[in-house]
Amino acid sequence: MKKRSLLALLCLISTVVFGQVQNGSFESWSGSTPNGWTTIDGGISVSSNSSTVKSGSTTARVTVNTTTQSNTDFLQTISVTPGVNYNFSVWVYHTEGHVRARLYVDGYRDYSANATTGQWQQITYSYTPSTSSILVGLRFYDVSGFDGSEVVYVDDFQPTSGGGGGGGGSGCSDTEVTLSLNTDNYGSETSWELKSSSSTVLYSGNGYASNSSYSEDFCLADGSYTFIIYDAYGDGICCSYGSGSYVLSGSSSYASGGDFGSQESTSFTIGSGGGGGGGTGYYAGTSGLGGYTLKTALYDIIKTHTAQGYGALWTFYSSNELDAYYENDGTILDIYSEKPGGSDSYTFTKVSDQCGTYAVEGDCYNREHSFPRSWFGGAIEPMNSDVHHIFPTDGYVNGRRSSYPYGEVGSASYTSSNGSKLGSAVSGLGYSGTVFEPIDEFKGDVARAYFYMATRYQNVIGSWESNSSYSNAVLNGTNNQVFESWMLNMLISWHNSDPVSQKERDRNDAVHSYQGNRNPFVDHPEWVASIWGSGSPFARKASDVVENQVDMKVYYYDNTLHFKGIEPTRIIVLDVSGKVVIDQAVSQETAEIPLVLPQKGIYILQVESDQSPMSQLIMAQ
Incomplete structure (x- = not known):
């Protein structure tokens, strides 16, 4: 039993739980009013548009006619379930760049990048309500250069339902x-x-x-x-x-x-x-693939980029690494000094503030190999100038980072002005040396740069492990998994917790124009899980040997692991972020092991044995 x-x-x-934005696709209209949208302030006018569309046949053309921001709300009330997490998103299209759109989800949330004009961009926010109904929508803010009237297109507000009020049918x-x-x-x-x-x-x-x-x-x-x-x-x-x-x-x-x-x-x-097409266009031939077969197919697509040389990075930075997303001031966007939630402590002017020498933070910016070049053998092309992994950063902070691995810091010996940290690794990371931790805003950016490196250079990366002590700590000597399990779990966690931003999408487009290839994991973030799994180093191994596990079962109840058909030699438990919470050797044959988990929730259980490794989810209730 x-x-x-x-x-x-x-x-x-119960049935499926999700909040529904009525007529979020803006396909249902009563005259010039989109059905379902009950608050349209007097400072804006809204009309149906069929020429600039993200999806479907029509979108909302919002004309902002005022500098009074409190008179620009575009809202509706939706029903939700308290305590359930909802993921809201909306696409906006700026025409001139002098108005910002701000997502409203039971309060004012994230802004659009108003300087990104002539293309669609997505604003997202994850929220767990405490009441049964909330307001959702947008507010519009004028910025410098606003001439009194400007158009912003809005489409595909998710999660959405049909428009209603417009006859029968599904509304889709x-x-x-x-x-x-x-x-x-x-x-x-x-x-x-x-x-x-x-x-x-x-x-x-x-x-x-x-x-x-x-x-x-x-x-x-x-x-x-x-x-x-x-x-x-x-x-x-x-x-x-x-x-x-x-x-x-x-x-x-x-x-x-x-x-x-x-x-x-x-x-x-x-x-x-x-996003570049999953199986068509740039990524033709990838449809239906998964695991390392998909990784090899992506390698074949992105492997022939044109190296522009190390010196040319300055030119790329001066055109494509400017702040159009936070302060929107056109200064160099430095991931080691940018403060997303406030004013930067200092800024760098393109070209004139290139390093040079430095003594303190703020002296100059240089070229940071997020994947240190000592790990691939030095100034070797095309890795040394591959801009997908080389970011403009403060020269002094770059020097403090040195060639240490990225990681999560337990005790910091140095903290930069924006909160980036250098110090000893946090307990449970799986690595005990010195690590450098960027702020949360950019963890996904560097994780996806690492997944790119693992794929673009899979023909040679298996030989880089011994190039330095730090590459040995990070790389596992293979060309498929590539990373040691501690690093892989952390990168997946960073990738999942910091989703692809508009900044990354724009940068990926610019790199494609500059050197001729793309980062697949910016275009298709889901491919990380398709190739490496969702956090467990045994994720793919478990699926590969599933036919050998038909008679091997592990059950967890009453704070005890119960084994059937398997003799464990070691058990590892990770939380959903990929951090190890329990690592225990099993010294004798047993069918039961007491296991008390830190708190309620879902965990990843890994079981090593003489038969074959297993990986599965367990729940603490």
Whole structure:
């Protein structure tokens, strides 16, 4: 009998939980008013537009006619479930660059990059409400140069529902997609997420009753998506304890199954795709690939860039590394001194403030190899001038970072003006030496630069491990996983916690024009999980040997691990960020191991044995 704690046996009868922005696609109008949008202040005028569109056939053309910011709200009230996390996003298109759009989600949140004109950009915010209804929408702010009237286009406010008030039908002018889910005997273990190409969670569901059927409809624009279904116990939804199944379908079948372990992830594209195309265009030939096969296909696509030389980096910086996202002052955007939430302590003027010599912070900016060049053998091309991993940074802070690995600092010996830190690694990281930690705003940026390096140079990176003591600490000597497990887990955590920004998208486009290749993990963040898994160093190994684990089971209940068909030699438990919380050797044969986890939640369990490694999710309740 499959045992469970009392909480795990509760049948929570509920449907999918998500807030719905009414008419977020702006396809439903009553005259010049978009249905569902109840607050349109007098300082703005809104009309339907069909010429500048992100998705569907129409968008909202917002004309800002005032400098009184409190008179520019564009809002509606939506129903939500208290305590449930929602991921909101909206696309905006600036025409002149003298008005900023600010996302409103039960309060004023993040701004758009107003200097980025003539293209669509996305603003996102994740929020857990404490009430059953909240206001969502936008407010518009004039900046220097505003002439009294300026147009901003708005589209695809997510999560969205049909417009209403406009007759029958589904209200979906894009592709209507349906999820059909049948749960097994333990429905409460099942959850799922549907993510965009930028890893924004658009829809999610959990809290299901056992042996029940559910159906949910979504309206998806052309683009790339990833559907992930989870089982908290690690035995899927079929076929050991019931006959659960799922099908995600629209114009075709995008994902289906039921017999999996802890999770199953499927990437798919609707229409012509987006962000460079998942399987078409620049990334032709990648459709349906995963694991290291996908990594090799990406290597073949990006390996032939044209090295411009180390000196040419200055020219690239002066044109493409300017602050159009924070202070918007046109100074050099330095990831080691930029303060996203306030005024920078100092700024660098392009060209004139190039290093040179330095003695303190603020003296000059130079060229920071985020992946230190000593790790690949010195000033060797094309690595030495590959701008995908070389950022403009304060020369002094760059010098303090030296060639130390990136990491999470436990005790800082030096902290820069924006909070970047140098010091001893935090306990539990998996590495005990000196590390350098950038601020949270840019952790995803450097993580994706590392995933790029692992892919672009997979033909040679396996030989770099012995180039220095620090490369030896970070690299594992292979050309597939590339990184030691501690570094891989941390990079995945940074990648997930700091999603791709508009700054990164713009930079990727500029690098493509400059040297002729792209960073695939900026265009398709979901490919990190497709190649390396979602945080466990055994994530791919476990799937590769699943056929050998049919009779190998691990159950967790009553604060105890129970083993069937496996003799563990070591157990490792990681939290969802990838940090090790328990690492315990098993010295004798046993079928049970007491295990008290730090707090309630989902953890990654790794089991080493003489048979084969296992990796699965466990839940502390």
